[in-house]
Amino acid sequence: MKILLTGGAGYIGSHVLNLLGQAGHDIVVVDNLSTGRKESLLYGRHEEFSLEETGKLEELLKKENFEACLHFVGSIIVPESVEKPLKYYQNNTTNSLNLIELCVKYKINRFIFSSTAALYGDSAPGGICTEETQVVPINPYGRSKMMTEFMLEDTAKATDLNYVALRYFNVAGANVDLKIGQCSPNSTHLIKIASECAAGKRDKMAIFGTDYDTSDGTCVRDYIHVDDLAQAHVDALKFLEKDAESAVLNCGYGHGYTVKEVIETVKKVTGVDFPVGIEGRRAGDAGTLISRAEKIREVLGWTPKYDDLDLIVRTAFEWEKQL
Ligand SMILES: NC(=O)c1ccc[n+]([C@@H]2O[C@H](COP(=O)([O-])OP(=O)(O)OC[C@H]3O[C@@H](n4cnc5c(N)ncnc54)[C@H](O)[C@@H]3O)[C@@H](O)[C@H]2O)c1
Known part of the structure; x- marks a missing residue:
């Protein structure tokens, strides 16, 4: 499959890229290397620009016939999101809106989104979250991600786009072959x-x-190994290919x-x-x-x-x- 993968030089994106590359997919990574690193790109072609540069993004989507988009770009540090909320609404919400809009325009109808357990805030009884648990995020990071889930839900109803939102719990560990791992600076993990x-x-x-x-x-x-999480994306892509439906799924043990x-x-x-x-x-x-x-x-x-x-x-x- 011809795949657009945003944020592929980062921690989770690079592990998914590794599995999709091994499976022989044709992948283009858009990543500005703000927290990712080039050495983590084991497969695919790298386009180094920011999602804010919508002109460049549109040029790329117009040129390539992508069949799926996996969207990992995001800012992810919860305390920072409390101090600088607009950075999070820009990178996690506005940039996602522009990307989703372009996917609809260029008929990229399979979309996988890196969502988060932060959507649940403190709302789950005993802290045990089902996908039906009310989403009541308690920080700007969670809210910025929630809005993207809402946009995807509404867009899927109104267009041919199908999506899988994977709500990651606490991602940890490194690739079992130790080829890649977590490099993000200032990590709070x-x-x-x-x-x-x-x-x-x-x-x-x-x-x-x-x-x-x-x-x-x-x-x-709930700590989930990054290679197991990466496999969930491969499985989600097969689901979108076969079932052409949307789903919101927790990723934890x-x-x-x-x-x-x-x-x-x-x-x-x-x-x-x-x-x-x-x-x-x-x-x-x-x-x-x-x-x-x-x-x-x-x-x-x-x-x-x-x-x-x-x-x-x-x-x-x-x-x-x-x-
Ligand atoms: N790590 C976790 O535990 C966790 C948990 C829940 C959800 N998530 C979500 O998973 C996704 C990936 O997280 P990660 O841990 O791999 O983070 P990361 O910081 O390692 O990766 C993000 C990647 O996106 C790139 N990037 C950031 N902003 C960009 C922009 N505007 N334009 C182009 N490239 C940009 C960075 O250079 C980096 O390579 C995020 O959306 C995050 O919200 C992560």
């Missing part, structure tokens, strides 16, 4: 930061909030770990101890976010292979050491 500590790249780290309503007071998240449990696992797996401070809650953090994970298995036939926190941590750490 827990396993990435703890791996940086274990690899000697940071002196210490902090836990934000120990007074949540969880087993040890720290936030609970259906169980979670507290921040303290994750840090202890990093220390155990790497054999390295490092100082961990305690700070207050961060703005915009929900207490517990765990996926109800049945629907994606039913709809896409997705079968995860790496539901193992030790393995997730080991790949993150091995990647961090060689980075």
Whole structure:
């Protein structure tokens, strides 16, 4: 298939590019390298420009006969979104609107969107989120993504476009062959930061909030290995090809770990101890976010292979050491 992949030089996009490239698809990546890196582009052709440059984007779509678009471009740091909301509405909402509009214009009718569990905010009873759980994001990042989901839903009703919105829970780890991994600067991802500590790249780290309503007071998240998540995109593409329907699907394993449990696992797996401070809650953090994970298995036939926190941590750490 001829595929447009935005944000393919980034963490998740590069892992999906790796699988789609291995499967022989013809892929063009649009990425401005603001947080991604060229070395992560293992397949495809790279067009280096920003999605804001709609003229260049339109030229590309007019020239190539894309059959599908996978949209990973986004700004993803929740605390930053609280400080600079308009950056998030620009990159996550306005840029998505322009892209969706061009996809409709050039009849690219299969669209896969990187959505997020941040849409659920604190709304799920016990923090267990089904796709039917009300979306009530509690930070600008989540709101900027929610609006794109709404645009896709309404556009799918009004045009021939079909989409799959994948609501990622906490993505972690590196490619099991260690060819690619997470490189984004200023990452706030827990396993990435703890791996940086274990690899000697940071002196210490902090836990934000120990007074949540969880087993040890720290936030609970559902950690999904990035290669399993990448496979979900391959499965979503097959679904769009075969069924020509739309779907909104959670991407998680259906169980979670507290921040303290994750840090202890990093220390155990790497054999390295490092100082961990305690700070207050961060703005915009929900207490517990765990996926109800049945629907994606039913709809896409997705079968995860790496539901193992030790393995997730080991790949993150091995990647961090060689980075
Ligand atoms: N990482 C997670 O845990 C997580 C969780 C939920 C959802 N998501 C979503 O997944 C997507 C990818 O996340 P990631 O972790 O790979 O982030 P990332 O920062 O590693 O990747 C984003 C990529 O997009 C590129 N980019 C950013 N803005 C651009 C623009 N305006 N024009 C062109 N290129 C641009 C960057 O250079 C980078 O390569 C995002 O949309 C994010 O919201 C990520």
